[in-house]
Amino acid sequence: MALQKLAKLAHLIDKEGIYPKEILKQIAQNGDFAALQSRADLYQAIENIAKISKICGTSGFCMWCQFAIIYYLINSDNTELKNELLPKLYSGQILGGTALSNPMKAFAGIEKNHLKATKVEGGYIINGNLPWVSNISEDSVFGAIALDDDNTPVMGVIRVGDNARLKSSIKYSALEGSATKSVVIKNYFLSNNDILSQNIYEYLVRITPGFILLQTGIAAGIIKASLEEINKSNASHADINSYLNFDFKSLQNEYISLLNLVQNLAKNIDNINPLDILEARLLGSNLTQKTTSAAVLFSGARGYLESSKVARLQKEGNFVLIVTPSIKHLLKEISEVKAGRGCIKSWKSKQAI
Known part of the structure; x- marks a missing residue:
């Protein structure tokens, strides 16, 4: 029911800036946020974000915010704070943000x-x-x-x-x-x-990879929706679409590869190379940019209408490119890590002092 309501409201969320607070609470009551009980549940949270982002990127981003504060708490050593807030965040009684x-x-x-x-x-x-x-x-x-x-x-x-x-x-x-x-x-x-x-530096080392990887759920949902729009266009305009530089099957294979990579990283989050996380997040951004642009081209003039879903997908996709860490932030940090520096290495060195 919540997903049906969200699908009907997605255009107004985008055009009129309606905050889907009650729908997010319904999603919470369906158990989506309670899926993240431990670090081992990271990929399930990513899948839940993707499911919502496919319908509405704004709502998927809000889900990521909620999962981020939940992730901070499940990784915290403050038992009383966890016991107080986690049930309220899981149930949607409280909706929260990240501010990082x-x-x-x-x-x-x-x-x-x-x-x-x-x-x-x-x-x-x-x-x-x-x-x-x-x-x-x-x-x-x-x-x-x-x-x-x-x-x-x-x-x-x-x-x-x-x-x-x-x-x-x-x-x-x-x-x-x-x-x-x-x-x-x-x-x-x-x-x-x-x-x-x-133990702040130990804590930052612990939460940052998952905090970043959770964002790939937003990308995955928007990519999936874009692929569906491309496939829909091909049903009636396959001949003319064949002249484009984008190919549905190739994009779909890139998407499947991204999901497999993210799933593997999520399963191994306790023993992860920071560079792998950064490059996966960058891959998600780049593929989002590619598929949303392709969806616009495949849709043609229909995609340029005020009510067009692909126009909304491209705007939502652009946000994936600039939300922290943005593409340029990721590229900077990847360069730092390859040079033997980077935030996590810095935190680990301070943690040892």
């Missing part, structure tokens, strides 16, 4: 970290502004990273409220229905009870 776009870019040297943490009794006082946090409303939580006075990362769960206020000033060309807000954090008390890990 800025710190991940900061770790890569692309921009500065926007949040500052000052140690006080029982926790930290957090100040700063986050320009992009998605899938959040007034009753949400999200994971965030601030730097303390020694520039050591502090990662915890922020609860939206008076000291973490939402601002709805962002307008997008797509993904407008993702409930993406800027967040003003002023004198927010982050209790030690809401800290996700006391």
